[in-house]
Structure formats: structure tokens, C-alpha cells
Amino acid sequence: MKILRWTLRLHKWIALLVGLQIFIWVGTGIYFSLFPIEEIRGNHKKTEWTVQPFDTDRIIPLHKAVENTGTKSVKSAELGHMMGRPVWRLVVPDEAHGDHGKIITVDGRSGRVLSPIAKPLAIQIAKSDYAGDGVFSSIEYLNKTPSEAGGGAGPIWAAQFNDKEKTTLYIDPNAAKVTKSRSTRWRLFDFFFKLHVMDYDDGEDFDSLHLKVISMIAMLVVLSGFTLLFIRLRRMFLTRRARNQEDF
Numbered sequence: 001m002k003i004l005r006w007t008l009r010l011h012k013w014i015a016l017l018v019g020l021q022i023f024i025w026v027g028t029g030i031y032f033s034l035f036p037i038e039e040i041r042g043n044h045k046k047t048e049w050t051v052q053p054f055d056t057d058r059i060i061p062l063h064k065a066v067e068n069t070g071t072k073s074v075k076s077a078e079l080g081h082m083m084g085r086p087v088w089r090l091v092v093p094d095e096a097h098g099d100h101g102k103i104i105t106v107d108g109r110s111g112r113v114l115s116p117i118a119k120p121l122a123i124q125i126a127k128s129d130y131a132g133d134g135v136f137s138s139i140e141y142l143n144k145t146p147s148e149a150g151g152g153a154g155p156i157w158a159a160q161f162n163d164k165e166k167t168t169l170y171i172d173p174n175a176a177k178v179t180k181s182r183s184t185r186w187r188l189f190d191f192f193f194k195l196h197v198m199d200y201d202d203g204e205d206f207d208s209l210h211l212k213v214i215s216m217i218a219m220l221v222v223l224s225g226f227t228l229l230f231i232r233l234r235r236m237f238l239t240r241r242a243r244n245q246e247d248f
Helices: 002-034 062-069 095-100 119-129 184-197 209-247
Strands: 076-082 085-092 102-107 136-144 153-161 168-172 177-182
Touching (some): 002 184, 002 209, 062 102, 119 136, 119 153, 119 168, 119 177
Antiparallel strands (some): 076 085, 085 102, 136 153, 153 168, 168 177
């Protein structure tokens, strides 16, 4: 049959073109399904803080926190905690940080400006946030944020722990808190995700033209495969029916 012959050729040659990517999609998809996303993000090694309600009489008012920073305007303000202690995190206008502004952290009780935090405090924050089975090994001050921590301008503290997954906690020196947790499992996930979405740079571009084209070609492989299956099943059915009629 001409239809069968041409469908078979179409299926074979297209499969040769996109077969490797289809294999990558299936293989990476299997990896994604093996681990809960919470473990990939390192949430299982993160300390769960139970912060008691703060006594507002012991917290400095917002205007005092702003005054201590020496700034005259604030984009936003949030009362949070640092290792269970109250802190004000103020976002102030700053040309170097663009529209997002710059975060300044102020101790909620003493009013002391904490950011940018020094090395000893960064180590304390890293140790208090980590709940894995390793121990703290080292910390490094980076002027530029690594791509695995989001990239962009720094600075940032990178704290290393000696567990089997080589966990790295990234601490924002201005926000005085851990912003990212990275490990070997996450790095593998990130590598496979880049292969999955065919973005070999930062994995952020998951709707690129070449991904759409390869996806449509892969769909042709699937459709031609179903067509071949239908034709073969129909031929088997007709052959069997013909033999049954001959037996009668």
C-alpha cells in the first residue's frame, strides 16, 4: 500500500531527526518524577522556624527604623524575622538596584542597621537555616551572584556544607536571610531541565522557536506512528477475517 509505505518512510526519517530529543524528553521527565520538588529545592534541609508573635511595645516604630538608615523615602517596608528575632526590611530607592530598590535590614529592637551583614552574622544565619545531616565547612563572599542562585549583580554570601549533596546556601547580605538553597540534586535537575526545554543557557526560555518546531515535528512522529499502528491492525483484522471465511 502506498499510504503504508509513505507513512513508514515519514515516520522513520522524522524519528531519526528528532529521536534524540524525544529520548531526552522521556529520560528527563522520568528524573523529574523521581524526586518531590520540595527536595529539589532543599526544603527538607531547611529549619522550620516557629516564630512567636512579637511584642509591639518592644519593637521600634517604622519611622524610627527609616530614620536610622539615613534615607528620606521608602518604597516598601516589612516586619519579619532573622533567626527568630524581629527585623525591619526596608526597600529604599537606589539607582544601582534599578526599579526594585535596595533592601536595608534594621534590628527591630535595637534599631541598629544590620545590612550589609558581616561574615560572622552570615555564618550564624547559614547554620541556623540548615537542618541537614552535614556540618558547616566554609563561606565565601561573592561580588557577583552565580547563575545557580539567580545570577545578576551581587554581592552574596555562599555558605558550604559537607553533606553528601554538597549543599550551598546563598545569603543576601542586605536582606540578611537565605535566598537560595542549592545541592547536587538541584544541579542535576537544573541541567536536565535545560536539556528538556532546549535552553542550554539559563533554562529560562522555555517557549523558544526551535523548541516549538521540534515539538511539532515530534508530534508528526507520534501521529505517523499511530497511523502505522492503525494500518497494521486493520490489515491483521482483515487477514484474520479472510482466513475465518475460508475455514467455513
